[in-house]
Amino acid sequence: MSKRTEKTIVDIAEELKLSVSTVSRALNDNPNISARTKDKVKKMARKLGYRPNALAAGLRNNKSKTIGLIVPRISMFFPAAISTIIQNKLQEHGYNLIICQSNDSYEQEVALVNTLYSARVDGLVVSTTLYTTDFSHFDVFRDNHIPLVFFDRVPKDYNVKVIKGDDYLGGFTATSHLIERGCRDIVHISGPLTCNLYLERVAGYKSALQQHKLPFRKSRIFYQELTRDNAWQTCEKIFAQKPYPDGIFASNDTTAITIMEYCRKINLRVPEDLKIVGYSNDPRTEIVTPPITSVDQYPAMMGERVVAALMELVTSRQTGAPRYSQEIIPIQLIARESSAGATKPVTKKK
Amino acid sequence: MSKRTEKTIVDIAEELKLSVSTVSRALNDNPNISARTKDKVKKMARKLGYRPNALAAGLRNNKSKTIGLIVPRISMFFPAAISTIIQNKLQEHGYNLIICQSNDSYEQEVALVNTLYSARVDGLVVSTTLYTTDFSHFDVFRDNHIPLVFFDRVPKDYNVKVIKGDDYLGGFTATSHLIERGCRDIVHISGPLTCNLYLERVAGYKSALQQHKLPFRKSRIFYQELTRDNAWQTCEKIFAQKPYPDGIFASNDTTAITIMEYCRKINLRVPEDLKIVGYSNDPRTEIVTPPITSVDQYPAMMGERVVAALMELVTSRQTGAPRYSQEIIPIQLIARESSAGATKPVTKKK
């Protein structure tokens, strides 16, 4: 019985003795409807409390004015920051955003891709799971030429639009920074190598060591999901026996912060005894004591580029515009107290 | 040309020489379709790469299996935590979630409510803007009996389902705690009173003072948007002249953290010279030095209750189930170092 109040353009048409097509056109500001009619229609629409039905319009037009977004989790700084930007930018373009979290589960990601396809989103933005190595669940989008953009955690060997940070340079810069500040035995705590961006940071780390003629040792690098618990456990391993490292480059800030807490517990001074660099420039790095050096990834810029790329794809759905390409967002090292110390000459060996 | 690949149930029907109705029923596991037919249909659906069109189904059924969520911003701890819970819970119920941010702008909130209505969401969950005092933009939902649930920042005098924290008790507990730890001159930094929950916390603050026979002074309470910048400025005001307060109860953790940083800058010892209590139990309170006492609001519980309430409303759309009621989620004070100190007897005056 409650449904009696839902007005449609048919109601407007009847009320005004016009045809539905005229009403539809009037509401959409079609140029060949007279100004007077438009006015009448809009007034009546307001009077009746008419609300357009996006489902019906979407069905007819084959577009929903909705974009899907899949991120690992919304509670982590970097994806949250990007989601915010994307949401606000898309709003300006008149698009809605369906934000979904995969919780870093491959199965959930697959399920989400399918429901978002069913929802007939006009485009999909994804930062993949840590463990996504098979990308065939995105085929529906790619093969149907529905705009598809990946950011940050992006696929390897899958032709698609990609916007990522400069992770190689990030790893290289972070490590070089530690070396320049005097570190000679640097541990790297990395995410799992199934995720491409960690691979690149590791490559940057290695390359920095090499360039400064420092030995690379497999035992000085750890691969793990970068959670607080794992960080703590790894610290226990690292500091179970001497010699202690004099620097740690952690591939996220949660890990870096946890390392610092561990150091406090075992009375290791940061930065005097151990220097730490994190990744992402999470605001938390600034409020801990001492503040932690980190690698900024310019989330705002990345978010804006994602939306720009998406809108390009959306508007050029059938033109021959290239559906894939890779864009690299720069990084910047933000030096803070956790890696302070005299910049030492780096060419001479210890 | 790309559209040629989009299969529909009509294609399945033709392929199988069945009617579309049979195919539809088969896919929906309707009981009076034979098992053999169901099997055939599902096989063919898979073979053709059929994907249901949620828009069409939604139009026909007058439901979209989608819920809308409006929060001030997704990058703040509390709304982010709740959103995560809500999203994951809804997924279990087979619902999609459209997360939107109002950025604490009333105009944006109004706009979002309208587009979400147009999108024909099956329900709406809202934590309002700081400045929302007129709630008439929600009338469309309320009057059409579309499930509508508010949490945390909830309306006043607007009959609707509400799930909120125990803000009065939170304010009371936080203040009492400071008093018990020896504070006699307690500043309260509150959010704007347009938002109901701050009003209640203020009431709790006052009542605690009164109960311990401490004077309430208007000059010791500040109303502001609880940002980092505002917190810093307020600190400058507070510490521009003596006597300094010996305790501050801040209505969010960002403010509490900023106060602590300010204290470090002016060499005021926390907790010896000044004790601090925040609100929300943001994980950041735990990693700063010293860790900050805060009031936990049980976001997980609140999120779960929100979804439960929503699902109740959704499933009992036309039964006479009450569309409004208020639920209070408990709070708990988490005492940390920022308010440490001997528990002093509180009855005797200074």
Add this chain to the structure above:
DNA sequence: TAAAGTAATGCAAACGTTTGCAAAATACAA
């Protein structure tokens, strides 16, 4: 005043589902 041109409106089909009701096919009983 009629012809021709332009502006404004209407008709009807289509988008992809679901579902009440009718019809057909099968099973069961006599």
Add this chain to the structure above:
DNA sequence: TTGTATTTTGCAAACGTTTGCATTACTTTA
């Protein structure tokens, strides 16, 4: 076998829009 009950399937309308094409209503010009 025939009739009846039961299971399975099909027909067609409906959901609320949009849009190509046809039609009608106005202007303008000669």
